[in-house]
Amino acid sequence: MCQVDEEYQEELERADGPSVSKKCVKCKEASAAVVIRAGDTYCRSCFKEYFIHKFRAMLGKNRVIFPGEKVLLAVSGGPSSCSMLSQVQEGLSQKAHKKLRFSPGIVHIDEGGAVGQSAEERQRKVSELQAVFKATGFPFLILPLEQVLDLPSSVVETALSPLEPPPSAYKAAVDRFNQTSSSDYLPPQEREEKSLPDVQKSHTQLLQQLMGSAKTLTAREDLLNTLRQHLLVHTARTEGYSKLMLGDNCTRLAIKLLTSISLGRGAQLAQDTGFSDSRYGNIISVRPMRDYSAKEIAFYNHMFNVPAVVVASLDTKTSEKASIQRLTESFVTKLQTDFPSTVSTIYRTSEKLQTACRSSSSADHSDRCLLCVCTLDTAVEKASAFQATLISEQLSQTKSLGCRNPGQSPGPVKPESAASTGQCCSSAGGEDCGRATSGGGCCSLTTETTDLKSLLCYSCQLTIRDMSSVDHLPLYILSEAQRRQRRAQMRDEISEFLLDDGDEGIYREV
Amino acid sequence: MAAPIAVHLEFGGGAELLFNGVKEHHVTLPSQSEPWDMKQLLVWIQRNLLKERPELFVQGDSVRPGILVLINDADWELMGELEYQLQDQDNVVFISTLHGG
Numbered sequence: 269m270c271q272v273d274e275e276y277q278e279e280l281e282r283a284d285g286p287s288v289s290k291k292c293v294k295c296k297e298a299s300a301a302v303v304i305r306a307g308d309t310y311c312r313s314c315f316k317e318y319f320i321h322k323f324r325a326m327l328g329k330n331r332v333i334f335p336g337e338k339v340l341l342a343v344s345g346g347p348s349s350c351s352m353l354s355q356v357q358e359g360l361s362q363k364a365h366k367k368l369r370f371s372p373g374i375v376h377i378d379e380g381g382a383v384g385q386s387a388e389e390r391q392r393k394v395s396e397l398q399a400v401f402k403a404t405g406f407p408f409l410i411l412p413l414e415q416v417l418d419l420p421s422s423v424v425e426t427a428l429s430p431l432e433p434p435p436s437a438y439k440a441a442v443d444r445f446n447q448t449s450s451s452d453y454l455p456p457q458e459r460e461e462k463s464l465p466d467v468q469k470s471h472t473q474l475l476q477q478l479m480g481s482a483k484t485l486t487a488r489e490d491l492l493n494t495l496r497q498h499l500l501v502h503t504a505r506t507e508g509y510s511k512l513m514l515g516d517n518c519t520r521l522a523i524k525l526l527t528s529i530s531l532g533r534g535a536q537l538a539q540d541t542g543f544s545d546s547r548y549g550n551i552i553s554v555r556p557m558r559d560y561s562a563k564e565i566a567f568y569n570h571m572f573n574v575p576a577v578v579v580a581s582l583d584t585k586t587s588e589k590a591s592i593q594r595l596t597e598s599f600v601t602k603l604q605t606d607f608p609s610t611v612s613t614i615y616r617t618s619e620k621l622q623t624a625c626r627s628s629s630s631a632d633h634s635d636r637c638l639l640c641v642c643t644l645d646t647a648v649e650k651a652s653a654f655q656a657t658l659i660s661e662q663l664s665q666t667k668s669l670g671c672r673n674p675g676q677s678p679g680p681v682k683p684e685s686a687a688s689t690g691q692c693c694s695s696a697g698g699e700d701c702g703r704a705t706s707g708g709g710c711c712s713l714t715t716e717t718t719d720l721k722s723l724l725c726y727s728c729q730l731t732i733r734d735m736s737s738v739d740h741l742p743l744y745i746l747s748e749a750q751r752r753q754r755r756a757q758m759r760d761e762i763s764e765f766l767l768d769d770g771d772e773g774i775y776r777e778v
Numbered sequence: 779m780a781a782p783i784a785v786h787l788e789f790g791g792g793a794e795l796l797f798n799g800v801k802e803h804h805v806t807l808p809s810q811s812e813p814w815d816m817k818q819l820l821v822w823i824q825r826n827l828l829k830e831r832p833e834l835f836v837q838g839d840s841v842r843p844g845i846l847v848l849i850n851d852a853d854w855e856l857m858g859e860l861e862y863q864l865q866d867q868d869n870v871v872f873i874s875t876l877h878g879g
Binding site: 290299300301302303309312347519562563565566567570571576578580584585597598601602604605 | 790791792794795831834843844846848851852853855856871873875876
């Protein structure tokens with residue numbers, strides 16, 4: 269293994285390829301076919317074993333999936349998720365050594381409406397995928413993204429989360445799961461399969477309008493991700509699944525890590541790129557493919573004929589600098605060619621990330637971002653960089669808004685409970701602009717945008733800022749926003765009467 | 779003079795979008811004095827097959843980062859990458875890994 273390559277060239281005589289010169293590092297017999305990482309050459313069969321084993325090891329090491337549990341696989345049709353599907357099939361098959369024990373279901377979200385595909389193209393892709401799903405034998409659902417417009421606002425509310433069991437209590441968690449499993453969900457309905465329901469053109473237009481209201485590609489991609497997540501979580505909840513499996517591979521997660529930092533999502537990195545993501549409370553997302561590089565997946569799919577479909581996305585055929593996501597992708601892939609350990613180094617770094625638990629870890633709704641449902645990261649002390657950006661933004665807007673009190677203090681962000689009233693007229697009770705009514709405001713357009721901002725984490729604020737209008741957002745988001753604002757207002761009005769224990773805003777840890 | 783070489787090309791993972799959606803191509807490379815190598819093949823593909831956006835497939839002398847190349851079902855890194863000399867009836871596959879998952 270440590271010897272110089274040239275020595276092998278004379279020894280090797282293969283019928284088909286006289287130019288293959290290295291032997292597999294694992295079995296040392298067959299000729300190598302794949303180079304994994306920097307310098308590990310594997311032959312076909314060893315590579316297959318390695319690939320399959322990694323999937324099991326990933327699930328086994330992070331003991332999050334209970335036996336018999338219903339797990340929803342989110343399959344976009346791309347190589348990683350189709351590979352994940354085939355691994356699940358492999359793991360559940362009878363002849364597998366220590367076979368996996370959970371019940372999978374498949375969901376595919378057709379985003380053609382948001383991406384600009386024609387109805388025929390969408391139908392064609394859906395039929396291809398349908399054939400693939402039928403062959404697996406698992407129950408599947410194919411949903412158009414347009415359904416996100418009809419979601420109930422319970423999606424963005426935080427459901428009570430099950431207590432995370434410490435690793436040693438896995439068995440206890442399994443027992444508890446078995447006891448409670450049958451009570452929570454609706455019984456599975458008659459349909460085992462569901463093809464693409466007819467999508468109304470008006471819905472597609474609404475969706476395109478929503479996408480069009482995002483001015484930059486970066487914001488558009490971010491918005492699409494958010495909507496897709498919401499729809500996935502809602503589907504998992506209504507169909508009775510408790511876990512969601514996403515097919516993000518190592519390369520994609522490394523790109524996502526760097527992109528998230530650029531987008532201001534540093535506080536949510538652990539949840540965005542970690543193995544398990546529990547922000548939705550009763551639905552836990554897991555990423556079993558996070559240890560596989562894109563190259564390994566592409567090789568495996570090609571060599572072992574895993575069916576996959578090419579899915580057009582928002583940044584297909586765009587130039588390198590079209591969006592932050594695209595730029596980061598090209599940066600990482602370029603670096604990877606010269607330094608093959610780039611992606612794995614970024615991956616190892618992401619493994620070490622953990623979310624710091626805040627002192628107020630209750631399921632208080634005002635603690636969560638409206639769009640990404642992560643804990644808000646905007647309640648920080650006065651001297652932070654975030655405060656500085658807010659001050660400079662506010663100062664640059666002072667001239668344009670007529671009703672702003674020119675003498676107001678430069679500290680516009682109060683603790684969240686009062687933030688929604690604080691933005692426009694920050695005098696004591698907020699009376700002087702006549703904002704006694706719930707939705708109104710003297711500068712109503714800007715007030716609405718700013719009010720939405722107070723409910724969002726930093727990066728979602730940036731996304732909203734890139735949108736020309738928030739009115740196109742789906743109803744469930746807007747109505748939940750109004751609900752939270754009303755509650756915050758109410759809390760503000762009665763804050764003087766509340767006992768100190770209940771008012772977390774003042775005693776938040778800095 | 780080398781004889782003309784018949785090569786089977788495949789494009790996958792989204793790379794076929796640059797070739798009008800056609801995944802498989804049987805091509806015959808014209809004869810020339812030196813043997814064909816991968817570098818020349820890429821130039822040939824760019825000139826004769828690539829329908830749009832060459833910068834999404836080729837970058838400089840080599841393929842764009844993120845596009846895998848398999849020669850006869852083996853990683854081209856094992857074959858010498860651009861220096862590999864093509865032989866008759868070789869199978870070259872280009873898979874783009876830049877497309878979703």
